């Protein structure tokens with residue numbers, strides 16, 4: 001049954017749990033009605049909006065040893081009842097067999113694969129550059145509209161960044177975002193995080209009508225050169241295993257696979273009505289709900 005605020009003190013929150021009582025209370029406020037527990041066994045599952053998107057929740061904690069299947073089915077049903085279009089399990093720390101997810105009505109959505117490169121590697125960063133890159137702050141409404149336009153046009157629905165995500169992301173320490181302009185036209189954007197000698201490409205997108213013109217390469221090169229100037233030596237990134245285009249770009253650029261940090265996404269789309277098109281982009285129209 002759904003967890004209410006008053007139930008939280010009854011939950012047996014282990015020292016190994018990802019979320020403490022205060023974080024669970026916050027999760028109950030952020031995704032109302034989507035977290036569930038079994039008062040008899042005290043097993044529980046906590047749902048949170050995924051990347052600040054309320055139409056997608058992810059299971060941030062599945063504290064169930066005896067009957068995790070019941071809990072996962074429960075959180076999926078409760079989230080759906082509460083209005084979520086999709087419930088995700090993002091398997092970063094733990095691995096469960098496919099048969100477990102199948103029994104719960106989930107299916108494999110994506111494998112996220114990771115790459116790394118050394119910025120001191122001799123790659124062709126100093127190519128002719130035709131784009132102008134402006135560092136941006138998403139608190140500016142016009143800039144945020146450009147970022148969201150590029151993002152939603154380039155990525156499938158599942159990976160869209162919400163306004164709230166851009167705003168939260170942009171104030172994280174070490175984060176920098178640039179928009180690439182061809183003349184006055186925005187054609188790409190890239191977001192990175194820098195922490196001393198380590199850096200991460202969080203996001204790169206090129207307007208789909210302008211892909212294949214070398215803008216992805218230029219955008220990546222501009223960001224990596226800026227990171228290297230800040231002292232970053234190792235850059236990591238991740239992409240979908242099915243995203244061959246981005247992987248080709250990264251490999252040509254000098255990135256190498258780092259398999260130990262790959263992870264999987266499972267989603268309860270089996271329960272969802274036909275029409276929830278995870279591949280839809282803004283141009284193709286918004287995905288239909290249930």
Ligand SMILES: CC(C)(COP(=O)(O)OP(=O)(O)OC[C@H]1O[C@@H](n2cnc3c(N)ncnc32)[C@H](O)[C@@H]1OP(=O)(O)O)[C@@H](O)C(=O)NCCC(=O)NCCS
Pocket residue numbers: 124127154155202203204205206207210211212213214215216217218238239240243245246248249250252253
């Ligand atoms: C991935 C993405 C950013 C690539 O952008 P793009 O502008 O199409 O990329 P480019 O035109 O720079 O590169 C395309 C190709 O030219 C190559 N290329 C471009 N400039 C080059 C250069 N100067 N020298 C050598 N190769 C070059 C790239 O390696 C790539 O090879 P391919 O033709 O075999 O695919 C773009 O497809 C996109 O926005 N996709 C949707 C969002 C996404 O998936 N983002 C990444 C996942 S996190």
